[in-house]
Amino acid sequence: MKNSEPQLYSEMQSLGSKSSNAESGSESSAQLRERLVEITWDTVAAFLPKAGGTVDSVLERKMIAIAQSCLHRPECSLLDVGCGTGSVLKFLDDCEHAAGEYHGIDISGNMIESAKSQHPGVLFEKANFLQLPVGEGCKKYDTILFNGSIQFFVNQQEVIRHAKSLLHPAGRIVITHANGEEFVRQEQAGNRFLVPSLLPSTDFLEEIAIKNGLVVMERDGTDSSLNDPASFYLQVLADSE
Numbered sequence: 001m002k003n004s005e006p007q008l009y010s011e012m013q014s015l016g017s018k019s020s021n022a023e024s025g026s027e028s029s030a031q032l033r034e035r036l037v038e039i040t041w042d043t044v045a046a047f048l049p050k051a052g053g054t055v056d057s058v059l060e061r062k063m064i065a066i067a068q069s070c071l072h073r074p075e076c077s078l079l080d081v082g083c084g085t086g087s088v089l090k091f092l093d094d095c096e097h098a099a100g101e102y103h104g105i106d107i108s109g110n111m112i113e114s115a116k117s118q119h120p121g122v123l124f125e126k127a128n129f130l131q132l133p134v135g136e137g138c139k140k141y142d143t144i145l146f147n148g149s150i151q152f153f154v155n156q157q158e159v160i161r162h163a164k165s166l167l168h169p170a171g172r173i174v175i176t177h178a179n180g181e182e183f184v185r186q187e188q189a190g191n192r193f194l195v196p197s198l199l200p201s202t203d204f205l206e207e208i209a210i211k212n213g214l215v216v217m218e219r220d221g222t223d224s225s226l227n228d229p230a231s232f233y234l235q236v237l238a239d240s241e
């Protein structure tokens with residue numbers, strides 16, 4: 001990396017030493033964390049294969065389950081938060097309902113460039129989710145998806161509140177991770193500053209849901225092999241107002 005991506009390499013090194021000294025909870029610590037997330041995923045994107053990888057049958061079933069939770073009614077508009085290269089897109093075609101407008105956002109510019117080159121003509125944008133504008137005249141969605149991205153936020157209550165304000169009535173917030181809770185636990189053990197949160201517990205989601213006019217939906221148990229949150233996490237919050 002030092003030779004192939006020298007700029008990313010030197011910024012990673014400098015952020016690494018700053019982050020070990022950052023005071024948790026301070027504004028500069030929050031900014032530093034965001035920059036570290038951005039640089040980390042810029043680095044990952046720089047080494048991804050240009051055409052996207054292959055998907056085994058287990059991952060395929062998980063991705064179809066995620067896509068189906070997103071397209072809960074015909075022509076759902078979908079905001080994919082932390083979209084990476086837009087990996088969910090190809091599974092939307094396998095769903096009962098046709099997809100509506102798709103909008104992928106990611107804090108990593110390299111991920112967005114890679115997503116655009118893999119899916120020409122699809123709307124991808126470099127953006128920090130918490131900075132998306134809300135209120136009158138702002139864009140709203142039928143589904144807001146966090147696929148493998150919610151653990152990068154310090155305050156998940158704030159994230160869900162913000163997502164709710166970007167939802168159309170009867171919309172859904174889909175929180176998922178194809179590798180499940182155990183993977184994120186290990187990811188966090190590797191770097192607590194980069195991964196400040198675990199995947200939210202059902203009790204936590206129930207509490208936040210009530211405060212925000214949402215309900216935590218029962219899991220569809222059709223495919224019992226996908227029912228263990230340790231290896232596949234999928235939670236859906238539906239607007240109940």
Ligand SMILES: C[S@@+](CC[C@H](N)C(=O)[O-])C[C@H]1O[C@@H](n2cnc3c(N)ncnc32)[C@H](O)[C@@H]1O
Binds near residue numbers: 037038108127147
């Ligand atoms: C594990 S990757 C998941 C990528 C994709 N959803 C997938 O499943 O292939 C997590 C992504 O979340 C993005 N991310 C983290 N924090 C973010 C934020 N505040 N706003 C937007 N994207 C963010 C990262 O840049 C990274 O690309």
